[in-house]
Amino acid sequence: xxxxxxxxxxxxxxxxxxxxxxxxxxxxxxxxxxxxxxxxxxxxxxxxxxxxxxxxxxxxxxxxxxxxxxxxxxxxxxxxxxxxxxxxxxxxxxxxxxxxxxxxxxxxxxxxxxxxxxxxxxxxxxxxxxxxxxxxxxxxxxxxxxxxxxxxxxxxxxxxxxxxxxxxxxxxxxxxxxxxxxxxxxxxxxxxxxxxxxxxxxxxxxxxxxxxxxxxxxxxxxxxxxxxxxxxxxxxxxxxxxxxxxxxxxxxxxxxxxxxxxxxxxxxxxxxxxxxxxxxxxxxxxxxxxxxxxxxxxxxxxxxxxxxxxxxxxxxxxxxxxxxxxxxxxxxxxxxxxxxxxxxxxxxxxxxxxxxxxxxxxxxxxxxxxxxxxxxxxxxxxxxxxxxxxxxxxxxxxxxxxxxxxxxxxxxxxxxxxxxxxxxxxxxxxxxxxxxxxxxxxxxxxxxxxxxxxxxxxxxxxxxxxxxxxxxxxxxxxxxxxxxxxxxxxxxxxxxxxxxxxxxxxxxxxxxxxxxxxxxxxxxxxxxxxxxxxxxxxxxxxxxxxxxxxxxxxxxxxxxxxxxxxxxxxxxxxxxxxx
Amino acid sequence: xxxxxxxxxxxxxxxxxxxxxxxxxxxxxxxxxxxxxxxxxxxxxxxxxxxxxxxxxxxxxxxxxxxxxxxxxxxxxxxxxxxxxxxxxxxxxxxxxxxxxxxxxxxxxxxxxxxxxxxxxxxxxxxxxxxxxxxxxxxxxxxxxxxxxxxxxxxxxxxxxxxxxxxxxxxxxxxxxxxxxxxxxxxxxxxxxxxxxxxxxxxxxxxxxxxxxxxxxxxxxxxxxxxxxxxxxxxxxxxxxxxxxxxxxxxxxxxxxxxxxxxxxxxxxxxxxxxxx
Numbered sequence: 001x002x003x004x005x006x007x008x009x010x011x012x013x014x015x016x017x018x019x020x021x022x023x024x025x026x027x028x029x030x031x032x033x034x035x036x037x038x039x040x041x042x043x044x045x046x047x048x049x050x051x052x053x054x055x056x057x058x059x060x061x062x063x064x065x066x067x068x069x070x071x072x073x074x075x076x077x078x079x080x081x082x083x084x085x086x087x088x089x090x091x092x093x094x095x096x097x098x099x100x101x102x103x104x105x106x107x108x109x110x111x112x113x114x115x116x117x118x119x120x121x122x123x124x125x126x127x128x129x130x131x132x133x134x135x136x137x138x139x140x141x142x143x144x145x146x147x148x149x150x151x152x153x154x155x156x157x158x159x160x161x162x163x164x165x166x167x168x169x170x171x172x173x174x175x176x177x178x179x180x181x182x183x184x185x186x187x188x189x190x191x192x193x194x195x196x197x198x199x200x201x202x203x204x205x206x207x208x209x210x211x212x213x214x215x216x217x218x219x220x221x222x223x224x225x226x227x228x229x230x231x232x233x234x235x236x237x238x239x240x241x242x243x244x245x246x247x248x249x250x251x252x253x254x255x256x257x258x259x260x261x262x263x264x265x266x267x268x269x270x271x272x273x274x275x276x277x278x279x280x281x282x283x284x285x286x287x288x289x290x291x292x293x294x295x296x297x298x299x300x301x302x303x304x305x306x307x308x309x310x311x312x313x314x315x316x317x318x319x320x321x322x323x324x325x326x327x328x329x330x331x332x333x334x335x336x337x338x339x340x341x342x343x344x345x346x347x348x349x350x351x352x353x354x355x356x357x358x359x360x361x362x363x364x365x366x367x368x369x370x371x372x373x374x375x376x377x378x379x380x381x382x383x384x385x386x387x388x389x390x391x392x393x394x395x396x397x398x399x400x401x402x403x404x405x406x407x408x409x410x411x412x413x414x415x416x417x418x419x420x421x422x423x424x425x426x427x428x429x430x431x432x433x434x435x436x437x438x439x440x441x442x443x444x445x446x447x448x449x450x451x452x453x454x455x456x457x458x459x460x461x462x463x464x465x466x467x468x469x470x471x472x473x474x475x476x477x478x479x480x481x482x483x484x485x486x487x488x489x490x491x492x493x494x495x496x497x498x499x500x501x502x503x504x505x506x507x508x509x510x511x512x513x514x515x516x517x518x519x520x521x522x523x524x525x526x527x528x529x530x531x532x533x534x535x536x537x538x539x540x541x542x543x544x545x546x547x548x549x550x551x552x553x554x555x556x557x558x559x560x561x562x563x564x565x566x567x568x569x570x571x572x573x574x575x576x577x578x579x
Numbered sequence: 580x581x582x583x584x585x586x587x588x589x590x591x592x593x594x595x596x597x598x599x600x601x602x603x604x605x606x607x608x609x610x611x612x613x614x615x616x617x618x619x620x621x622x623x624x625x626x627x628x629x630x631x632x633x634x635x636x637x638x639x640x641x642x643x644x645x646x647x648x649x650x651x652x653x654x655x656x657x658x659x660x661x662x663x664x665x666x667x668x669x670x671x672x673x674x675x676x677x678x679x680x681x682x683x684x685x686x687x688x689x690x691x692x693x694x695x696x697x698x699x700x701x702x703x704x705x706x707x708x709x710x711x712x713x714x715x716x717x718x719x720x721x722x723x724x725x726x727x728x729x730x731x732x733x734x735x736x737x738x739x740x741x742x743x744x745x746x747x748x749x750x751x752x753x754x755x756x757x758x759x760x761x762x763x764x765x766x767x768x769x770x771x772x773x774x775x776x777x778x779x780x781x782x783x784x785x786x787x788x789x790x791x792x793x794x795x796x797x798x799x800x801x802x803x804x805x806x807x808x809x810x811x812x813x814x815x816x817x818x819x820x821x822x823x824x825x826x827x828x829x830x831x832x833x834x835x836x837x838x839x840x841x842x843x844x845x846x847x848x849x850x851x852x853x854x855x856x
Contacts, residue, residue, distance in 0.1 A: 456636065458627045458628070460624060466678075469628055472627045472636065474635075501797055525796060527797075536797075539797075539798060541796075
């Protein structure tokens with residue numbers, strides 16, 4: 001029985017079609033259909049046939065027709081989840097409030113989807129007009145009926161046998177524009193799929209996976225371009241950020257995150273050879289300020305990540321935020337958090353954009369809780385450092401100086417046999433798991449990891465396509481690691497509250513106008529916290545460590561919350577009102 | 580990004596520690612040759628990058644995988660079997676296929692051979708006598724099970740000879756708190772094994788229970804008491820939880836277990852490979 005009709009327009013036709021969101025066909029239709037059913041097969045068929053024609057004639061049945069204007073104003077359509085961070089500013093906040101702190105304890109599972117491929121299920125699903133678009137480990141992808149979790153189509157990529165993606169064959173999600181979904185793949189391709197069928201519209205190779213290049217990032221659409229950043233900081237790649245034409249897949253620009261010899265910043269590497277395999281990947285989705293027309297994209301560790309002997313210097317633009325013009329890929333400014341990094345502290349955490357008053361002046365800020373343990377606030381118009389404060393235990397820096405550079409503590413260098421314990425560990429005080437910012441509370445919610453490692457060096461020869469780490473680290477065994485959601489006041493860096501977690505976790509979070517923060521933990525609990533106090537209000541054991549951020553959407557007047565866990569994607573809502 | 584090599588390197592040869600001892604003498608001789616020395620050095624380098632996160636920095640057992648120098652490899656102890664396991668992984672265990680070539684894998688094998696210690700040599704004790712100590716005088720079987728015989732409170736020891744070196748066995752008997760054995764949990768990506776640790780809880784009514792921890796998260800705690808009852812407590816029902824960081828096992832001093840009894844016991848334990856005899 002078809003409750004609503006998904007009639008795909010051709011991708012080419014989408015530009016001229018009137019843009020109307022797919023709406024449920026409505027209770028009248030459903031009643032008619034249900035009424036018709038008992039009247040006999042013939043009559044029901046005839047009625048369905050009639051309905052089919054009526055619906056085909058309705059432009060309202062176009063699937064997932066997302067305009068750039070909708071993307072630009074994603075916050076205005078909270079019933080959908082249109083991009084990785086919910087909105088361009090990276091807030092991952094929803095104005096939906098049906099589920100709130102008074103009723104969250106009644107949340108119940110509505111449906112559960114399973115991907116056949118276990119692994120680290122890190123995706124942020126997109127939801128557009130009742131259809132959910134999911135990416136799973138090994139570059140599987142699905143469109144689901146968001147009412148029921150039933151599959152509408154599936155995409156399976158034929159991946160080469162020896163993928164190089166170092167840290168799990170994961171994918172963090174789609175981007176969408178019009179009827180095109182964009183997927184960046186583990187074998188370093190960028191692919192456009194038709195949102196109604198999953199058919200491949202274009203497929204372009206960005207780099208050679210055999211050299212260690214890969215994509216795990218959820219792409220970002222800006223205007224008519226789809227933007228991706230590459231993974232491979234463990235393989236001695238030369239990182240880049242690419243923009244592709246949404247219609248054709250033609251590459252419009254590429255920004256190399258390591259300057260070529262002679263370019264500004266190239267003198268921050270001790271040799272051109274070191275720079276050529278210097279890493280600086282860009283594997284987390286950036287954010288965008290349409291007013292300033294600036295894209296903020298974070299970069300990762302220099303290679304080899306823990307042995308600096310062959311790459312003396314600041315190693316630009318590793319561990320930085322790059323402010324790029326999205327039309328040209330030109331660098332406007334950069335800010336580097338951890339120069340000459342020896343601990344694998346990628347700056348690949350979502351840069352959160354916030355307009356607020358600071359010291360009595362309206363400011364355009366960029367907030368960044370960094371893997372190195374410090375929370376930074378920058379002026380995003382020019383990259384100027386404003387202040388930084390630790391948000392987790394750190395044992396490597398006295399502090400951050402007025403220019404934003406770390407003041408290093410005098411600790412011994414790691415050796416081959418003598419390890420040096422350092423906090424945070426290589427996985428960082430936080431990591432890629434997205435934070436959220438609630439305008440309701442004025443707080444930034446960050447997943448903090450209290451875990452330290454003992455670092456050893458172990459210089460390695462560079463071999464193309466091979467792991468190139470230059471070291472080894474082992475978790476410090478003396479103290480049990482633990483984690484927390486910390487609510488940071490972005491104006492001061494003060495921690496307003498903390499919700500302690502049993503282990504250092506990998507889940508991101510979501511905040512909502514229901515005064516809630518949703519997150520997950522390493523033991524598999526999906527949790528709702530009071531956004532004002534951090535008090536846990538509800539939790540459910542999902543059966544596997546959670547490595548994803550939650551999302552929320554609305555359908556037929558009901559608010560839903562979804563989270564990926566293990567091989568599952570679970571969707572919750574309040575009990576349906578009695579009919 | 581390596582937010583964890585955990586991903587690749589959930590490389591736990593859970594069940595597969597090496598033997599290599601049969602070749603020890605030969606290797607020691609060969610180690611004199613410069614090409615073998617180079618091979619060992621290269622193998623060490625590869626081992627550190629590809630294997631040590633699970634098997635320990637010195638191949639002596641790590642968080643997620645057993646020691647590779649205990650004198651026995653239960654998934655095959657020939658060089659060819661080890662090579663196959665390194666290159667293709669071990670189905671049914673956490674040991675993954677490794678993205679290294681055959682020459683590098685052979686270097687790793689040379690490195691592992693070079694690590695065989697005299698301490699891993701067979702114990703001098705009497706196996707039969709050790710069996711008696713285990714099931715009799717020392718009461719080990721009150722808490723430990725060997726192929727279905729014995730108690731449930733402590734770790735099952737049916738395969739302990741395949742996974743632990745002699746030094747470790749001796750330490751575990753004389754000083755059980757020195758290193759708490761960890762339960763090797765199923766492969767939940769990135770999860771941390773729970774140690775065999777004594778935990779003590781007090782309910783809001785003031786009643787105290789203690790036992791061996793089975794699992795724990797932010798909201799609940801599961802443990803087994805010394806009568807083998809399994810407890811499940813919601814943390815909201817408890818007023819305190821004390822992790823002792825101690826093993827529930829008593830330390831066996833020389834008064835309780837003489838050196839010769841210890842030798843016999845270790846000989847027995849070292850013989851346990853998981854097969855019924």
